[in-house]
Amino acid sequence: MIELRGVHKRLGDRQILAGLDLLVPEGLNYVLMGRSGTGKSVTLKHVIGILRPDAGTVIVDDQSVPDLTQRQLAALRRRMGYLFQNGALINWLTVFENVALPLRERRSLPRDEVESRVMEVLGLVGMDHAAAQYPSSISGGMKLRTGLARALVTEPRYVLYDEPNAGLDPIMSEQIHRLIAEVRDRLGVTGLVVTHSRACAFDTGDRIGVLDEGRILAEGTIEEMQESDHEIVRAFLSGGAD
Amino acid sequence: MKYYHHHSKPGTEARSGAVRDSLLAPIRETGAGLRSAAVSAGFGVGLLGRALLLVHRLPRRLRFALDAAFAAGVKALPVSAVVAFFAGMILALQTGIELRRYGQSDLIGSIVALSMCREMGPFMTAVILAATVGSAIAAELGTMTVSEETTALDVMSIDVTDFLVLPRIAALTLACPLVAVFADLIGIVGGAAVATAHLGITQQSYWIAVRESLLDSTHLLPKDVYVGLIKAIVFGCTIATVSCAAGLRAKGGALGVGRAVQSAVMGSIILIIVLGYVITWLFYFLLDG
Numbered sequence A: 001m002i003e004l005r006g007v008h009k010r011l012g013d014r015q016i017l018a019g020l021d022l023l024v025p026e027g028l029n030y031v032l033m034g035r036s037g038t039g040k041s042v043t044l045k046h047v048i049g050i051l052r053p054d055a056g057t058v059i060v061d062d063q064s065v066p067d068l069t070q071r072q073l074a075a076l077r078r079r080m081g082y083l084f085q086n087g088a089l090i091n092w093l094t095v096f097e098n099v100a101l102p103l104r105e106r107r108s109l110p111r112d113e114v115e116s117r118v119m120e121v122l123g124l125v126g127m128d129h130a131a132a133q134y135p136s137s138i139s140g141g142m143k144l145r146t147g148l149a150r151a152l153v154t155e156p157r158y159v160l161y162d163e164p165n166a167g168l169d170p171i172m173s174e175q176i177h178r179l180i181a182e183v184r185d186r187l188g189v190t191g192l193v194v195t196h197s198r199a200c201a202f203d204t205g206d207r208i209g210v211l212d213e214g215r216i217l218a219e220g221t222i223e224e225m226q227e228s229d230h231e232i233v234r235a236f237l238s239g240g241a242d
Numbered sequence B: 001m002k003y004y005h006h007h008s009k010p011g012t013e014a015r016s017g018a019v020r021d022s023l024l025a026p027i028r029e030t031g032a033g034l035r036s037a038a039v040s041a042g043f044g045v046g047l048l049g050r051a052l053l054l055v056h057r058l059p060r061r062l063r064f065a066l067d068a069a070f071a072a073g074v075k076a077l078p079v080s081a082v083v084a085f086f087a088g089m090i091l092a093l094q095t096g097i098e099l100r101r102y103g104q105s106d107l108i109g110s111i112v113a114l115s116m117c118r119e120m121g122p123f124m125t126a127v128i129l130a131a132t133v134g135s136a137i138a139a140e141l142g143t144m145t146v147s148e149e150t151t152a153l154d155v156m157s158i159d160v161t162d163f164l165v166l167p168r169i170a171a172l173t174l175a176c177p178l179v180a181v182f183a184d185l186i187g188i189v190g191g192a193a194v195a196t197a198h199l200g201i202t203q204q205s206y207w208i209a210v211r212e213s214l215l216d217s218t219h220l221l222p223k224d225v226y227v228g229l230i231k232a233i234v235f236g237c238t239i240a241t242v243s244c245a246a247g248l249r250a251k252g253g254a255l256g257v258g259r260a261v262q263s264a265v266m267g268s269i270i271l272i273i274v275l276g277y278v279i280t281w282l283f284y285f286l287l288d289g
Helices: A040-047 A070-078 A095-106 A111-124 A140-152 A170-187 A198-204 A222-226 A231-237 B012-053 B055-101 B105-146 B149-155 B160-198 B203-214 B223-248 B253-286
Strands: A002-011 A014-024 A029-034 A055-060 A080-083 A158-162 A190-195 A207-212 A215-220
Touching (some): A014 A215, A029 A231, A111 A140, A198 A231, A215 A222, A215 A231, A222 A231, B055 B105, B105 B203, B149 B160, B160 B223
Antiparallel strands (some): A002 A014, A002 A055
């Protein structure tokens, strides 16, 4: 379970998070929505320990993330996957090598097991045919799918998705949304999805929270949120998929 | 008209404030520049220290480091060859004209060989590597930083210094002395071309002078050669560290990457000159007693 309690964060002269409380239940996809610059990605970076809160705390699996040592943080990150907006693939490595990277660096598996594990997750995201290609020669959607494969290759308990459909066409977006839902259903992975896309929230989310002025404005299931009469919540969620 | 709480008319104080601000602006900017330079230097030194602590992991990165060293050498060789050849020719011509007036033309071979090996070979190679390979490293790491690839490495618990910095430092530390030796030789050959074509020196006497100046019967490597090699090693390490540090500190998209490249090349060249002086002073004054 992921929990943020009263998290405050200031970056430069801007207060990004102002007492954020958030609970991501086990085995579900929690979608965090909000306008650009409201601190959605900053929230993810607190969960994975890249940023430390000015006040408040972040709890993952009963551990306080800001208080972890580097070694404990590394162990926690092994249980987490992170899908970046553009996939954040290493350009000089092939699709296969990118996905194999976390396994190879940890040196926890023999070479043939690494190979079979990588091909398995590449198959799951439909990228096994492009294993030998370099990131510069594949499309944005393929980069995201490769990024997702890299996030899944270590068999994480949690995956954090940062704007998983940013810059994608509706068809490719839908494919990515289906994959995110499949990761939850088939692998039982808990997801925290950051997006401002209504379609993404509808396709992937079990619970939705709307972030505004550094804290959760409203939270609930898709149905509950659609019935909300709050102006900002309605702007994000009413009217069907975008 | 009455004024309250002010001894001067409105506007006068604001004007004097503006004047004061404009006078203080250069000092403030210089202070900010110095602070930023100190922070960058601290980051670079920290990065090098961390890379040195991780040197035991180099065998894992050896393949990448050797590929990078080869690529750096290949990139720098053609430019180094042209620059070194002409530098040797200019050196021979400039000194040859003066030496001929004093009837000492036979010394041209010695002067060219010593100048190339002690200073010019390593210096020119380092400047060329800073401009070609250092700038490419800063651009590559800068792009990775602004596109969150280095954050992705952090998230995967992959040490950025181990994965990105260490092999690049090893690569340039290896490539720079190799290219410098090549530049030394090409420069001496350039000197020979001018000496025989314009200064009336025979090939034989030129090369005898070169050999006598560089051979040292008491040491395996003559001092002028090994000090030049030490310089090249230090320069290579410096260029890689400065360029990696500049790339990893890049922020703000394409503009930030551009600034990182500029800062990598400028920082490298300034440090090459300063360290070149320090090493010369160390070996030819301090250690020579």
